[in-house]
Amino acid sequence: MDNRQKVTIKDVAREAGCGIATASRVLNKSGPASPEVRARVETAAQDLGFSFSALGRALQGGRSMTIGCLVPSLANPVFAEAVQGVQETLAGTGYQLLIASSNYDGEADNEAIATLAAKEVDGLIVTMVAPERSAALKQARQRGLPVSLMFHDPIDGFLTAHVDNFEAAREVARRFADLGHRQTAFLALRFSTSDRSRNRYAGFHAGCRARGMPDPALIELGEAEANTPELLAAILAAHQGLTAIFASNDFLAIAVQKAARLMGKSVPRDLSVVGFDGIEIGRLLDVPLATIETAPDAMGRQAAQTLLDMMQGNPGVQRPPLPFDFRAGATLAPPRTKSRDDDQVRPRPPSVHSLKTDLKQG
Missing domain, CATH: 3.40.50.2300 (Response regulator)
Incomplete structure (x- = not known):
């Protein structure tokens, strides 16, 4: 029998000499902790053989451990880089990403949101035609599904990762x-x-x-x-x-x-x-x-972290816009x-x- 499967977050917290909530924040990258405590928790998890996926099961028991991501196109490298940033942030959390694209079509947006919601995803990261007018997105949020936007400028009722x-x-x-x-x-x-x-x-x-x-x-x-x-x-x-x-x-x-x-x-x-x-x-x-x-990968990472924060029950806060630079080029x-x-x-x-x-x- 693989004893690692029996290790719990409680065991990690005891080994590290901290509370369970602190251990979960460190391993799930969902909150602050001092460098000393972070090092103790990570060392304890490694010594005990506690995997991040096990943390996900412990924290999110009964959930699908999937997150839906909707973008207009994966052929556009801007959106592809953003999705990569999302995946980088989710790595090690136990969450899997379900990706959909809509080809900039509002009806396809609604269909994709409805499909992802039907698959019982635990949260949504989206770039779409008009999130504030999407009936499917409204229904998903009424069910309590957390939503984090990418690329959109701030919209009432939504948190977004964006440039100005x-x-x-x-x-x-x-x-x-x-x-x-x-x-x-x-x-x-x-x-x-x-x-x-x-x-x-x-x-x-x-x-x-x-x-x-x-x-x-x-x-x-x-x-x-x-x-x-x-x-x-x-x-x-x-x-x-x-x-x-x-x-x-x-x-x-x-x-x-x-x-x-x-x-x-x-x-x-x-x-x-x-x-x-x-x-x-x-x-x-x-x-x-x-x-x-711009930095689409950073946008994806910020959107994913915002969603993780919301799924952990932390209050959502609209973050400042990400920086941009003017690249002089020759045109x-x-x-x-x-x-x-x-x-x-x-x-x-x-x-x-x-x-x-x-x-x-x-």
């Missing part, structure tokens, strides 16, 4: 203004269903006004335009005079660079581009992307003053009409 999207976007406006840009635009996908995108536009708009710049154009894209450089080029060609574009995420910013080439423009000589998220591939481009750099430069010979040196950008005609013929 408004302030980060104001920083982009400042960078544009300091270089002399005035004709700018915000490029967005799923603008109506993403609180992150809307708050970034609001911050960018406020930042432009504070710097005495004209209001930025808001360019909303559908999936086809975002994924087809030729269509995106046609849309951008309709906005004459732009010298700088702030894209709501890095993938859109990368797409803008391809569309600019199709228009006969050079980044950043003719058009500056800034993204948001700081995905690693942006560093590897021929022209490295300027972007707001941001002062606006170019057009010379008299430009039209002879460079090909004239195609008009919207000619681009659409080419697409139809192609």
Whole structure:
């Protein structure tokens, strides 16, 4: 018989010379303890052969020991890194993660939440279209299911791990203004269903006004335009005079660079581009992307720790936003003053009409 299976948290506490609650906080990483006490508890658990999964069974008896995690997409490295951060925090707690994705669809969000709740998960970590309007999430919370959000700005009634999207976007406006840009635009996908995108536009708009710049154009894209450089080029060609574009995420910013080439423009000589998220591939481009750099893995770790705290009965507290950095890259430069010979040196950008005609013929 494996005697380790008979070791309890009470045995660990007795060996360490502390209370059961203190031992559980240390081993479950769910509360404070002095370095000395932490060392005694961890040593006692190791000497006695007490596993963290055994702790989970002792603390959470009768529960499923699973946590549901819903994100819009695992193809987007931002959300994949956040899920990795969640897993890092849950490692050693005895909890297993059940992952679902919704492809940015509100109905799929509700279906995923309902499915995870039906599997009797002990808590939820979610990024979704509109958590404050989700009927399935409301029902789950009415059943007493703890919920921790990721990426969302603070919403009444929810705790969230997030960056300050408004302030980060104001920083982009400042960078544009300091270089002399005035004709700018915000490029967005799923603008109506993403609180992150809307708050970034609001911050960018406020930042432009504070710097005495004209209001930025808001360019909303559908999936086809975002994924087809030729269509995106046609849309951008309709906005004459732009010298700088702030894209709501890095993938859109990368797409803008391809569309600019199709228009006969050079980044950043003719058009500056800034993204948001700081995905690693942006560093590897021929022209490295300027972007707001965040830490999705840290966001996942914070969301998971918040959920663990709630499941231990600790009062939930909204934590401050996580930090962001501006990564300069090489896609941001002062606006170019057009010379008299430009039209002879460079090909004239195609008009919207000619681009659409080419697409139809192609």
